[in-house]
Amino acid sequence: MSSPVLQTHGLVRRFGGFVATDNVDLSIAPGARHALIGPNGAGKTTLINLLTGYLEPSEGRVELMGRDVTCMPQHERARLGLVRTFQINQLFMDMTVLESVALAVSERNGLGTSWWKPLAVRGEVIDEAASILERLKLLSDAHETTRNLAYGRQRLIEIALALALRPTVLLLDEPAAGVPTGESQELFETIAQLPRDVTILLIEHDMNLVFRFAERISVLVSGALLLEDTPEVIAHHPRVKEVYLGEAHV
Amino acid sequence: MTTSNSIGTPSHPHPGAAAALDRYRRSARWTPLEYLFWCLPILAYFAFPGNYLLLSQIAITSLFALSLDLIFGYAGIISLGHAAFFGVGAYTVGLLGSNGYGDPLLGLFLAAVAAAALGFLSSFLLLRGSDLSRLMVTLGVALMLYELANKFTSVTGGVDGMPGVEVKPILGMFDFDMFGRVGYIYSVVVLFVLFWFARRLVHSPFGQSLRGIRMNTLRMPALGVPVNRRLITVYTIGAGYAGVAGALLAQTNSFVSLDVLSFQRSADLLLILILGGAGHLYGGLLGAIVFVIANYLLSDMNPQYWQFWLGLILVLVVLFARGGILGTARQWIESSRQRAQARARTESPS
Amino acid sequence: MRREDLFRGSLALESIMTILFDGIAAGMLLFLISVGLSVTLGLMNFVNLAHGAFAMLGGYACVVLLNSYGVPFLATLPAAILVPALAGIVLERTLYRRLYAASDLDQVLFSIGLVFMSVAAAHYFFGAQQQPLHLPEFLTGQIHLPGVDVGVYRLFLIVAGLVVALLLQWSVIRTSFGARLRAAVDNQRVARGMGIDVNRVFSLTFALGSALAGLGGALGVEMLGLDPEFPVKYLVYFLIVVSVGGSGNILGSLYAAILLGVADVAGKYYVPQIGAFIIYAVMVATLIFRPHGLFGRPHK
Numbered sequence: 001m002s003s004p005v006l007q008t009h010g011l012v013r014r015f016g017g018f019v020a021t022d023n024v025d026l027s028i029a030p031g032a033r034h035a036l037i038g039p040n041g042a043g044k045t046t047l048i049n050l051l052t053g054y055l056e057p058s059e060g061r062v063e064l065m066g067r068d069v070t071c072m073p074q075h076e077r078a079r080l081g082l083v084r085t086f087q088i089n090q091l092f093m094d095m096t097v098l099e100s101v102a103l104a105v106s107e108r109n110g111l112g113t114s115w116w117k118p119l120a121v122r123g124e125v126i127d128e129a130a131s132i133l134e135r136l137k138l139l140s141d142a143h144e145t146t147r148n149l150a151y152g153r154q155r156l157i158e159i160a161l162a163l164a165l166r167p168t169v170l171l172l173d174e175p176a177a178g179v180p181t182g183e184s185q186e187l188f189e190t191i192a193q194l195p196r197d198v199t200i201l202l203i204e205h206d207m208n209l210v211f212r213f214a215e216r217i218s219v220l221v222s223g224a225l226l227l228e229d230t231p232e233v234i235a236h237h238p239r240v241k242e243v244y245l246g247e248a249h250v
Numbered sequence: 251m252t253t254s255n256s257i258g259t260p261s262h263p264h265p266g267a268a269a270a271l272d273r274y275r276r277s278a279r280w281t282p283l284e285y286l287f288w289c290l291p292i293l294a295y296f297a298f299p300g301n302y303l304l305l306s307q308i309a310i311t312s313l314f315a316l317s318l319d320l321i322f323g324y325a326g327i328i329s330l331g332h333a334a335f336f337g338v339g340a341y342t343v344g345l346l347g348s349n350g351y352g353d354p355l356l357g358l359f360l361a362a363v364a365a366a367a368l369g370f371l372s373s374f375l376l377l378r379g380s381d382l383s384r385l386m387v388t389l390g391v392a393l394m395l396y397e398l399a400n401k402f403t404s405v406t407g408g409v410d411g412m413p414g415v416e417v418k419p420i421l422g423m424f425d426f427d428m429f430g431r432v433g434y435i436y437s438v439v440v441l442f443v444l445f446w447f448a449r450r451l452v453h454s455p456f457g458q459s460l461r462g463i464r465m466n467t468l469r470m471p472a473l474g475v476p477v478n479r480r481l482i483t484v485y486t487i488g489a490g491y492a493g494v495a496g497a498l499l500a501q502t503n504s505f506v507s508l509d510v511l512s513f514q515r516s517a518d519l520l521l522i523l524i525l526g527g528a529g530h531l532y533g534g535l536l537g538a539i540v541f542v543i544a545n546y547l548l549s550d551m552n553p554q555y556w557q558f559w560l561g562l563i564l565v566l567v568v569l570f571a572r573g574g575i576l577g578t579a580r581q582w583i584e585s586s587r588q589r590a591q592a593r594a595r596t597e598s599p600s
Numbered sequence: 601m602r603r604e605d606l607f608r609g610s611l612a613l614e615s616i617m618t619i620l621f622d623g624i625a626a627g628m629l630l631f632l633i634s635v636g637l638s639v640t641l642g643l644m645n646f647v648n649l650a651h652g653a654f655a656m657l658g659g660y661a662c663v664v665l666l667n668s669y670g671v672p673f674l675a676t677l678p679a680a681i682l683v684p685a686l687a688g689i690v691l692e693r694t695l696y697r698r699l700y701a702a703s704d705l706d707q708v709l710f711s712i713g714l715v716f717m718s719v720a721a722a723h724y725f726f727g728a729q730q731q732p733l734h735l736p737e738f739l740t741g742q743i744h745l746p747g748v749d750v751g752v753y754r755l756f757l758i759v760a761g762l763v764v765a766l767l768l769q770w771s772v773i774r775t776s777f778g779a780r781l782r783a784a785v786d787n788q789r790v791a792r793g794m795g796i797d798v799n800r801v802f803s804l805t806f807a808l809g810s811a812l813a814g815l816g817g818a819l820g821v822e823m824l825g826l827d828p829e830f831p832v833k834y835l836v837y838f839l840i841v842v843s844v845g846g847s848g849n850i851l852g853s854l855y856a857a858i859l860l861g862v863a864d865v866a867g868k869y870y871v872p873q874i875g876a877f878i879i880y881a882v883m884v885a886t887l888i889f890r891p892h893g894l895f896g897r898p899h900k
Contacts, residue, residue, distance in 0.1 A: 052472065074471035084472055092465040098274050103458050107473050111455040112480075118278035118453035130271055143270035165474060328705050375888055381704040382647055383887045386839050390884040393836060397877040513832065517712055524709055554723040561716025568710045569698060 003066060005030040005199050006051065006082070006169050011060035013043075013050055013223075020046045021057070022224035028169070031196040035214035036203045037234075039243060043223040044203045045087060048171050051201075052084050053077050064169070081168030085158045087177055087203075091146050097157055098142040101129040104164035129164065136160050136190060152183040159190065169199045176206055188213060211235065219243070278453040287532065291438045302430035303502070308542045309437040310498045315522050315534025316441075316448055317491030323528030324452055325484045326464030327376060330385050330516055331392025332492055334372075335365040337511030339493030341399065341406060344506035347415035354420050358440065358497050365493020366486050373485040377478050389513070396511040411507035415500055426502070433502035440498060444491060449531060451487070460484055461529075521564050527574030536575050617748035619866050625754040626823060627854075627861025628761025632816030633834075634841035635768065635853045636809020642848015643785045643805055644700055649711040651813060652831030652838060653718035654684040658814020659826040660722065663731045673736045680818035681811045688810030692803050700802075715831050722828035731826040757819060764812065765854050772850060781805060785848050837864075840883045 006028040013021035020043045028034050036044055049055040051062060053074040061070045069077055092100045105128045106112065106119055119125065133139040136156045141149060146157060155178065162170060175191065176184035188209055194200065204210045210217065211231050218228040221243050227234070234240055294305050314336055321327045339361035346357050375387045399406045406412060419425040424432050451457045463470050463477055470477050500506045509515060518541070526537025548556055571578045637651040658680035665671040665679055691714075699707055739756055742749040772778035783791040784801050792798050817826070824834065837860060845856030860879070867878040 054471075073476075075474050075476050078472055078474035086469075086472075090466055090469040090472075092462055092469070094465055095461065096274075098270065099458070100462075102274075103455075103462050104473050106455040107459065107475055112459050112475060113456055115451050115454045115456040118450070119455045119458050120275055120278040120453065122455075123275075126271060126275060130267070134267075139267040142267055143273060161469075161473065328708065330708070375884065379887060382641075383843060385647070385704075385708060386836075386843055387884055387887050389836065389839075390880045390887070394877055394880040394884070397874070397880065401873060401877070517716075520709060520712070554720040557716050557723075558720035561713040561718075561720065564713030564716065565695075565710055568702075568706050568713065569695070572706065 002030055004028055004063075005032075005065055006201070007063040008051070009061040009063070011047075011050060011062065012058045013046060013055060014058045020223050021050060022222065024060070024220075024223070024225050026218065026225065028199060028201055029216075030199055032199050032201075033213060033215040034199075034201045035210045035217045036201060036220055037205075037207075037210060037217060038220035038226075041222075042220045044220055045173055046223070047220065048084060048173050048203065051171060052082060078165060081166070082171070083162045083165045083167035083169070084171040085162045085173055085175060087173040089151070089154050089158050089178075091154055091157055091161075093147040094145060096143050096145055097133065097138055097149070097160075098126075098129060100146060100157060101132055101160050101164050102126060104161045105129045105132070108165045132160050132163055135163075137186075152179045155179050155183075155187065159187070167198055169201065170194070172200065172202045172204075174203050174205060176204065176209060184209070284532075287535075288442065291442075295434065295438075300429075302434040304542070304546055306430055306434045306437045306498075306502045308539055309434070309441045310495050310502070311522065311538035311542050312535040313437075313441045313444060313498065314492055314495040314519060315526070315538045316445060316531065317488045317495060318519055318523050319528055319531060319534040320448060320451070320491065321485050321488035323523065323530070323533065324457060324460040324464060325481060326460075326467070327481065327485060328381050328385050329388040330513075330520070331388035331390070332488075332519055333511050333513070333515040334388075334392040334395050335369055335489040335492035336496035336499075336515065337392075337395060337399065338365045338368050339496030340500040340506045340510040341412070341496075342493070343497045343500040344412040344415050345405070347417060347500070347504075348412065350416070352416040352418040354417055354436070354501050357417075357501060358494055361493045361497035362490040363493075365496070366490035369489020370482065370486040372489075373482040376485065377481065389516075392511060392513065392516055396508070396513075399508055399511055406508070407506075409508050411505060413505050415504045415506060417501045417504055426504075430502060437498050437502060440494065444494065445531070445535075448491070452531060456480070456483075464529075518560075521560060523574075524567055525563065525574050527576030527578070527580075530576045530580075533574055533576040540575075614748055615869070617750075619869055620862060621748070621750050621754050621758070623862030623865040624858055625751075625757040625761075625861070626865055627858035628757050629816050629820040629824060630834075630837055630841055630861055631761055631854050631857035632764060632819065633813045634838045634845075634857060635765075635850060636806075636811075636813050637838055638842045638845060638847050638849065638853045639781075639785075639805055640809050641842055643781065644696075644802055646696065646700060647704055647707045647711065648696070649708060649835060649839075650714035650718065650831065651711075651809070652834055653715060654688060654810040655813040655817030655820070655834075656718065656722060656826070656828075656830040657684045657687060657817070658811075659731070659817035659821050659830070660726060661814065662818035663733060663821060663826060666733065667731075673733075673739070677815065677818055680814045682814075684814030684817075685807045685811035688807045689803055692806040696806065697799075697802070715835075718831060719828050722830075726828065728828060731821060733821040733826070735822055753822060757823070760819065761854075764815075765850070768850050777801075777804070836880065836883065840879070840886075843883075844886055 004027040006026070008024055008026045011021055011024040011026070012019070024047060036047070038044055046055065050057050053069070053072060057070065061068055063069065064077060064080055064082055067080070069080070092103070095103070102119060102125055106122070106125050109125065111119075111122070111125070130139065130142070133142055136159060138153070138156050138160060141153060146154060149157075155175065159175065172191065175187055179187060184206070191200065192213060202210070202213065214231055216228065217231055217234045219226040219234065219240055226239060226243065227237065229237075291305075291309065298305060317335070318329065318332050322329060342361040342364045343357040346352065346360060351357070372387070372391050375391075376384050400408055402408075417426050420432070420436055424436070426432050452460070459470070459475055459480055462473070462475070463480060467477060496510055499510065522537035522541045523534050524537070525540060526535065527533030545556070567574065573581055633652070633655045636654070637648060640646055640648055640651070661683045662673070662676040662680040665676040666673055699710055735753060739753045741752050743752055743755060772781060780791070780796045780801050783794065783796055784798050788798060817830070840860055841853055841857045844860070845852035845854070863882065864879055867874070871878065
């Protein structure tokens, strides 16, 4: 059993008196297809924010590929390969699709401080960006301004930006949120086709997608990990049903 | 080292996309319109031989606006006190000139260094807090400098200004004449050189990352970008550019007055940039041309009227033409293009 | 102790007391003018740099009535309150409202434009000079309190300021309007969802803020002066009060205004060479260490 690629030890995050993340010990194996589920307000996005460094923990440690990254700022973790997507699109609205992805690629290639040669002239960056767009079937919109695209298409850009960074660990925060059902299937096909050297941690509400995709599932409730196991076990676990049925006042 | 996973070799993109890619590849090239624009200063030299001082003012204000465009139009940093760097540049030249170091190029260089140093130091104040606190910090720094210059009259001449700033001939050969001819050529050359650098900067990966920072500061660290470092860098560069503009003013006028540091100057600059359109590089230049010429043509107008109309234009631009001249023009071109495309689609058999 | 030391000591004490009283009085004026800006910022997140123009409007209303029509000073105050309030309602409904969703920069630019226009208009109608103001007899002179002589008008300002502050605080906490205001400040979307007419709260608050500014402007003619450059001259002071006191925080504004008033008066007395430099330096320093103000909570 190889060592986990992403791990937390006793991770705690408080906001004043409120405990958003409660002593979480998470362990993600390399190449995993790991899902994080839980009712609304369970603290899933907060956990992602702690993993990526957007938030600092009140207590505990985060380890990426064996390294303690607890005090490491966001951008350095991203450079180590820990990449996330956002639940609500965080895009560059006035840039074209190609410009956005090219920017991500150029940053990944360490060109961010290069100030002389135009980005547009760098063939290898544009080729790489173009091939990412092609994989996500965004190439036809390459010259469109992000603002003018449908939300579903914009969601694909969100994924494209993440892929451009060549992630080792990809944290997907509700990738299908806001996407019409037909298109979300396509989205998941793309994610499912990612090679095994990319480890994926997925937050999702759509249980069909979760059970089709995930090999391990962690259940987060009120900031704490309730349990972690295979989809079959989780699907039939009485406490999980209780947590979900209990909170759904239909 | 991470493996090159999901990418692989790029396959052949379909034809429509190829056109888009080509268009992008050419986007950094100088357009004919740009060449045309830069003929203007040359034409003006021959067309308006009696107005060299005015033309120099246009060039200097353009450079000043360019400096603000870099930090605001591209990096999104709001500043109500950009005149601080302008003033530091002007007073650097003034102090050098009053003490016998009148070489213009040396003056430019030291002015840029002084202004950039101040920019670098004050940039750290801008990293924390909201837009409002940034506004106030930039305003506060400029006001502090103004007060300092106001009080230390022995050094700066205070309200009376610093007259008799000695300016030696450029490169030992070109003496500043009293018609301002040499001064104008000098200003335009400096403007062009610095503009050229700025143009390369904004098209470079660094410049594109600034655009990203302005459009979505949240996303950038998630892309691995050390945002603060980029902001400090561009703010320092912008400050240096403003310092050069101030130095040019001092050199072409042989005089430094206290208003180089005034709030009015900072506010007017914002107006100029917004009027022309921020984030296009040429917007600041356009705005400067319009502003300086309008100011000149209307100079015998009651200054209160001028002030009133400035305010009114600012209000109207913000409410109705937010992109300024260039921004609105681009929007208009873009929407006519889209309408043409839509028409083509409905007309062609599907 | 020797007699000279006692003498010098009592002089020093006297000047300290004078500075304190003058400073607190100035602070009250700043509070009256700035509290509207603070609440507007906290409520609509609108950066209104033109707020000083409403104070100026109140000042000119008072001065015109007093000098040209012989209206007694205290009787001009209702006009100083109502005219800016009306102007506030009109401007809010027609112009400001369009920009609530706009970026901070747009709001700043817009309000700077308004500042330019108001300064030019004031120049046009009233000329560039300082407006003279002769206080009524009963507000002039000094009161002899143990240890110090206090100006009557200073005392009047301090009392007026405290009364307004208490009234405001009471109304915000006790009245239903105040409750709606607090709800809207805290969370606009939820407040709307609860059926609170947020737009009306905005308009009324804006009017109230402008009214108070007008009152402050009128009361302040004697101490702060009144000329067309007023909105620009004191802009930084208002911004300091708001940012140090925390936007939307009434009592915070009061404390910040008093601090600022005392600091300014003391600075001008003890180190006149440096003048306003100290104030700006203090502002910058505060913003470095507490970007959300000494008393405020983070907004946005």
